[in-house]
Amino acid sequence: MAMQSRRTAGVALAALVVVAGLALAQGSAVDEIAKYREALQDGNPAELWELRGEEMWTVPRGPRQVAFTRCDLGLGPGVVKGAYARLPRYFDDAKRVQDLESRLVFCMVSQQGYTPAEATKVTFGDGAARRSDLEALTAYVVGQSRGVTMDVALDHPRTREMYALGEKMFYYRGGTHDFACATCHGEDARRIRLQELPNLTTIEGAQKAYTTWPAYRVSQGELRTMEWRLYDCFRQQRFPELAYDSDAAIALTTFLARNANGAAYAGPAIKR
Amino acid sequence: MLRALPGYAAAAALLLGCATVPSDAELRAKAAAVLRVSFNARGQAGLDRLEQDETQRACSEYAPKPPPAEVASRIEEQNLASIRYPADGKLTGDWKNGERIAQEGRGKQFSDDPAGPVGANCYACHRLSGTELSYGTIGPPLYQFGKLRGFTEDTRRYAYGKVFNAQAYAACSSMPRFGHKGILSEQQIKDVVALLMDPQSPVNQ
Amino acid sequence: MADPMKIRASLVGDSTEVKVLMNHEMETGQRKDAQGKVIPAWFIQNVTATFNGRTVLAAQWGPAVAKNPFLAFKFKGGAKGEKVQIAWTDNRGDKRTDEATIA
Numbered sequence: 001m002a003m004q005s006r007r008t009a010g011v012a013l014a015a016l017v018v019v020a021g022l023a024l025a026q027g028s029a030v031d032e033i034a035k036y037r038e039a040l041q042d043g044n045p046a047e048l049w050e051l052r053g054e055e056m057w058t059v060p061r062g063p064r065q066v067a068f069t070r071c072d073l074g075l076g077p078g079v080v081k082g083a084y085a086r087l088p089r090y091f092d093d094a095k096r097v098q099d100l101e102s103r104l105v106f107c108m109v110s111q112q113g114y115t116p117a118e119a120t121k122v123t124f125g126d127g128a129a130r131r132s133d134l135e136a137l138t139a140y141v142v143g144q145s146r147g148v149t150m151d152v153a154l155d156h157p158r159t160r161e162m163y164a165l166g167e168k169m170f171y172y173r174g175g176t177h178d179f180a181c182a183t184c185h186g187e188d189a190r191r192i193r194l195q196e197l198p199n200l201t202t203i204e205g206a207q208k209a210y211t212t213w214p215a216y217r218v219s220q221g222e223l224r225t226m227e228w229r230l231y232d233c234f235r236q237q238r239f240p241e242l243a244y245d246s247d248a249a250i251a252l253t254t255f256l257a258r259n260a261n262g263a264a265y266a267g268p269a270i271k272r
Numbered sequence: 273m274l275r276a277l278p279g280y281a282a283a284a285a286l287l288l289g290c291a292t293v294p295s296d297a298e299l300r301a302k303a304a305a306v307l308r309v310s311f312n313a314r315g316q317a318g319l320d321r322l323e324q325d326e327t328q329r330a331c332s333e334y335a336p337k338p339p340p341a342e343v344a345s346r347i348e349e350q351n352l353a354s355i356r357y358p359a360d361g362k363l364t365g366d367w368k369n370g371e372r373i374a375q376e377g378r379g380k381q382f383s384d385d386p387a388g389p390v391g392a393n394c395y396a397c398h399r400l401s402g403t404e405l406s407y408g409t410i411g412p413p414l415y416q417f418g419k420l421r422g423f424t425e426d427t428r429r430y431a432y433g434k435v436f437n438a439q440a441y442a443a444c445s446s447m448p449r450f451g452h453k454g455i456l457s458e459q460q461i462k463d464v465v466a467l468l469m470d471p472q473s474p475v476n477q
Numbered sequence: 478m479a480d481p482m483k484i485r486a487s488l489v490g491d492s493t494e495v496k497v498l499m500n501h502e503m504e505t506g507q508r509k510d511a512q513g514k515v516i517p518a519w520f521i522q523n524v525t526a527t528f529n530g531r532t533v534l535a536a537q538w539g540p541a542v543a544k545n546p547f548l549a550f551k552f553k554g555g556a557k558g559e560k561v562q563i564a565w566t567d568n569r570g571d572k573r574t575d576e577a578t579i580a
Contacts, residue, residue, distance in 0.1 A: 048483060
């Protein structure tokens with residue numbers, strides 16, 4: 001019988017820190033944290049979000065009572081298998097490059113009849129009282145690309161431009177602290193405190209990071225999406241609040257997703 | 273939480289009409305314009321934080337490469353001129369407070385209480401005291417900073433200037449300009465300098 | 478009404494391996510909200526697993542178990558195509574029963 005426990009997890013992490021201190025070998029702490037993650041992989045609560053999203057997918061929703069089975073994620077109406085591995089992309093009907101979360105909002109607004117405000121009322125959930133349909137739907141859709149090779153095409157000029165803009169934003173320094181994405185994610189083998197940071201300017205770094213988001217965050221007890229990841233990075237960068245479904249979020253996602261091309265998608269993952 | 277869906281209107285308009293390959297400068301201008309319509313002011317973090325000063329603009333322009341030598345020296349000159357040393361001539365405060373400031377990660381985020389503590393979060397990037405094992409590696413290790421360099425007035429002055437404005441000494445350094453940007457008060461910078469330079473500080477054990 | 482569990486059951490040799498994910502807040506009663514008010518305890522207290530009308534696992538849980546708990550166990554016996562039921566009750570009296578077919 002195995003149980004995950006907040007306390008056990010906390011004790012385990014604390015123990016790892018002590019071990020690292022005795023050996024004075026920081027590399028081993030990183031290895032041990034990787035083992036901790038691996039142990040959590042069996043029984044990833046992200047599956048509960050996938051399950052909820054899957055149930056939502058086929059149910060008629062909104063003022064017009066239309067199901068997501070009419071929603072085209074790029075591979076045809078209702079086709080979910082492998083769709084996430086090819087996003088973001090340009091959509092003719094939206095006249096815009098969209099990531100998965102933008103596309104879900106688009107379908108909720110244009111097909112199901114919700115207002116944009118209704119569709120994005122709860123973007124990031126907070127416990128049983130404030131759950132996010134978008135997180136559940138995202139978990140379900142990305143889970144249907146597990147094992148699929150990332151293949152984001154820049155064949156459309158608008159997608160190409162979004163990639164180029166995302167790259168510029170990645171290096172855009174601003175705010176009180178002069179931080180850019182690149183401040184933390186532009187070099188190999190760097191850490192904030194004991195948290196190792198992926199170098200998102202390399203293919204390997206982008207692949208490892210992008211293919212493991214969205215993820216269940218054990219410390220929050222919530223499933224978090226790529227839009228959340230960017231939102232919370234900018235919060236820590238001391239920037240204002242990144243708007244959900246904004247072109248900056250989509251541009252940065254295009255930059256990262258394309259750099260991850262060639263890797264097998266592995267989400268939703270589980271992280272500390 | 274969400275106050276605007278800029279993607280639906282404004283930004284889409286900005287992206288129209290680009291049949292030719294844009295120049296690097298056009299691309300940067302467009303990226304800045306898209307950023308402006310992609311954020312909402314929240315708490316203490318207003319949209320003004322997206323507006324770059326000259327240093328931020330120059331450093332972003334050449335990234336990931338370092339800026340050309342003449343640009344780098346202009347950045348360093350300008351930032352050097354911004355440094356204000358304490359009027360009382362005392363460069364060090366209390367290293368115990370300095371340690372608290374070095375450990376404190378809060379401050380200036382939209383989620384932080386504007387009346388709450390503002391730290392320097394030094395340990396996020398640097399090794400400082402020999403006993404704190406949870407330290408980052410974005411910046412160089414500063415363990416035994418004073419002991420290795422000598423407990424001299426010149427080193428204290430350098431440390432104060434570096435914390436006040438790191439880019440006076442290294443253009444486009446990743447380190448925040450704590451004094452220049454008003455993140456830390458004069459007393460807080462003195463305390464952090466004490467953490468680095470006091471012979472009793474755990475950094476120098 | 479609580480959300481469904483995700484249950485997987487598979488026959489390995491002469492035993493059945495069961496893995497269960499439960500959807501539950503598992504609030505400890507020790508935490509405070511942003512206003513400083515204690516968030517009341519809310520957690521699963523009893524878990525039972527049943528196969529062919531026989532209880533193969535009974536557990537008493539407390540607030541130390543994580544949010545969205547994962548439970549894995551084995552029992553002797555079982556056969557492909559037969560069903561395993563999992564049931565829990567929490568300290569508010571809410572309950573949930575789900576079943577899975579052994580694969």
